[in-house]
Amino acid sequence: MNPKRFSQILLLVVSLVLSSLPANVWAASVKAQQTSTVAQVAQEKFEFGQVDRDLLSEINLLDDRFEKEGVVYHDPRLDAYLTRVGTAIVADTKLENVEWKFRALRDPVPNAFALPNGSIYINTGLLALLDDENQLAAVVAHEVSHVAQRHTYLRNRSVRKKMLAINIINTIGTWNPVTGTAGIAINLIATISPLMLALSVFGYSREQEKEADLEGLKTAAAAGFVPDGMPNSFKAMQKDIEGEQLSSFYSDHPKLQERVNYTSSSIPADARKLTDDEAKLARNDYLAVMEAVDRHNIELAINEARFRSAVFVGEKLVNLHPESSENIFYLAESYRTLGPRNAELTSKQLTSGAKKKAAKTRSKRTLEELDAELLKTPEGQEAWKSNSEHAEKLFVRALELNRLNARAHRGLGMLYERLGRKEDAASKYAAYIELAPNAIDTERIRRRLAVLKESMR
């Protein structure tokens, strides 16, 4: 092929693909300004193609799998609550191939997502982080907006086009027959273009997120929720309890502070706001509904080594019902498992560099190794002393409030075992077995007791 013609074709392919991106993004943001409710979005026609139908059938199977694998949290009170909030948002909006379902996912990571078939999942970790129903409504409205605007299908279509372009450009780059400056230029374009295309996928995704934020803000307000719920939900998510929010060039979501800013500035000045008393009431009402979920989330957080999150939620529970033996037990468990860590990250630990370093260490070390390393430091020893004392006091308090709280006996037993107080541990384990002979972990505690007794001989 004539080198000049070859380079012309390559440039044409690249420029066509790249020029199509801002158009998509621009079209999406314009659309966001013109619509305000889910019903209005529903009027927009979306033609299902084979690719979309294929994706939908895979998504439906995935949705079923979540149920089978026990990752969906079921609690009648919570299910009814989420359905009430979700139904208020979607009203009577009917969309082709969408069946609205609002469920909680057993995951302590603060997140929510929507499947294009209308299944909205809110992680227990996010439910535990939010403060009131308005914030929850904002999260739901955001996800509903993704479904209503068919974002997953549009992104899938866009990614498919870009992937094809990347493959073609790679091929052209591999078999480039042109030499000299033109050849170098072609190779350079062939190298850079796939990267640009890949980055544009994130850019497109960020635009969709912004669109869903702004649409969600309007739909939540239209359903009677306080618009401040949207920026406040982002503020709640800004609490970097685990020190895992790392800024990345490749992020598919806008930065949280950015989201707080643009959603706050989009709220009309005369929009309804909660008074301090109303806000307090709304918070207490929400926390009362979430009490069981929060307890469940503490178990999940401990299972996934998110101990600081467990303490955060445990404190919330105890503040809500300071005389609840169960809530105090959960806080005690959180402090016990926190081990040699400080309950809140210091500003030094929250710097970008420190967070990256901690993430790297977490990826290399096992939990036992991390604990052992921390216990070698004065800070770690101090934290363990403080956490274990605090946990002991809380377990004892839980037992004062309810002597039959079997799990408080178990927790205390585990704490004493770790502290080397073998006899005390054995007595607490025995109490647990007596109080809960058929519990799920009775065999586990029996084994621990047997090992302890063996070591005491």
Added chain:
Amino acid sequence: MRSSLRVVFIILCCMFAHYHTADVNAQYVNAKLKEKKVTIRSAAILPAKVEITKESAKGSEMMVAESADISVKVTEAVNQALQQKKISVVANSFEPTAMDESRKYTLADIQSRYDALLPKLVDKSKDVKKARFTLGDEVMLLNVHKDADVLIFIRGQGRVFTKGKTAFAIVNIFSLDLPFTMITVGVVDARSGEVLAFTKPMSMSNVLKDPKALTKMIEKSLKKLPAAA
């Protein structure tokens, strides 16, 4: 031009041979098992999670139903391999329909504990020999059959290429973009949660469509696992 064509031809032949034959079987056994301080007579296999994706010229696509099917096939292959070692497999008590919510949650939590450990197991597999990894005695919450000495965790991933993707893979030979199947099998003490053995067979051949090849691959990968007396 002729010589460069020859080079391309040789590379294509190598790729073809590699594509159809390459199997890698890495396996690591905890010293306790090797020194026979622990013996495995019976095992409980937890639901496998093998994810396969269809790779086309337009990117990746999920294959949820196919992944479920292949998970069952891999479980069956592991079951056969264990029985060849005279390790009995306790009856499956993890059928989703047979479990209540609480049991489903417990299973999901133990599976996620294993998933959190898996990257470290894959990266530092040799450390299995030094007894570095454990899931903790929380594994006892599963309350599997009392005879079960170990729990078997199966994970895997695979890529199936469409014709279009195969064409691109061949044309872009230097990208080394190939279909593969990688399975990992973790053998975990049913009481202490200690990882006793770990294996990560990998294949470039199409084992996903050939049950015999799959069984052979799994059997080979568990070769070092001591047989029950």
